[in-house]
Amino acid sequence: MKTIDELQKIIEGSQNIVFLTGAGISTPSGITDFETIYSQKFMGFDTIDIMTGGFIQEHPDVFLQFVKKYFSGKVSPNLCHKYISNLQESKNVCVITQNIDGLHQQAGSKKVIELHGTFKNWHCTSCGHNFSFDEVLESDSLLCPIDYGIIRPDAVFYNENIPTLKILNAQARINAADTLIVVGTSLQTQLPVYLINQFAGERLVVVNKTPVKLDMPHLFVQGDVEDVFNLLNQNNKNLTR
Numbered sequence: 001m002k003t004i005d006e007l008q009k010i011i012e013g014s015q016n017i018v019f020l021t022g023a024g025i026s027t028p029s030g031i032t033d034f035e036t037i038y039s040q041k042f043m044g045f046d047t048i049d050i051m052t053g054g055f056i057q058e059h060p061d062v063f064l065q066f067v068k069k070y071f072s073g074k075v076s077p078n079l080c081h082k083y084i085s086n087l088q089e090s091k092n093v094c095v096i097t098q099n100i101d102g103l104h105q106q107a108g109s110k111k112v113i114e115l116h117g118t119f120k121n122w123h124c125t126s127c128g129h130n131f132s133f134d135e136v137l138e139s140d141s142l143l144c145p146i147d148y149g150i151i152r153p154d155a156v157f158y159n160e161n162i163p164t165l166k167i168l169n170a171q172a173r174i175n176a177a178d179t180l181i182v183v184g185t186s187l188q189t190q191l192p193v194y195l196i197n198q199f200a201g202e203r204l205v206v207v208n209k210t211p212v213k214l215d216m217p218h219l220f221v222q223g224d225v226e227d228v229f230n231l232l233n234q235n236n237k238n239l240t241r
Contacts, residue, residue: 021098096115182214
């Protein structure tokens, strides 16, 4: 596949690579993408409303059941996460992700900026006590056992602002990269498009199942993300034989 060979050459010729990843990189692990979730209702509520900041304060029990339904499955990093992690052995690699699943870190990636935070860690909004995701899943309530404040994830909900320092950090990483590889995102939100526009390096690559609205990347690889990384992985094995 010609485009895979081109992508392989780009990666081999790069030293400072930033991967900007979206939901498409995690769906092979069994995580339901948000577009699918938001097309449904849950306990009479529009699911997109459930992921707004105020909802958890007003309906903590509904939010907990929502989380248990959609986010409680045991998932593991897939080949895509592992491929990116393995690149750290020979390249300076940073991951900027829109995902909240923590799979990049679980795969071993060291430099990860989670734009929307994570569901792996939770805290009481009153006393600040920290809770693990497993503790939340085992609980019957989102009320803190210490002071009965609401427990929420360390994530940025819709209608909440991403911390400015996190955006500046992501922008600095992209400015320092010679290659930016955008993976598994349709670029429907403003922030990833803004960050991509800050890139001044040599090669911009997009890997996605469907076309994206973006001004002429250096290379566009259209296909299933897992298939693309599987081919890259096979190429690496062939090179090392």
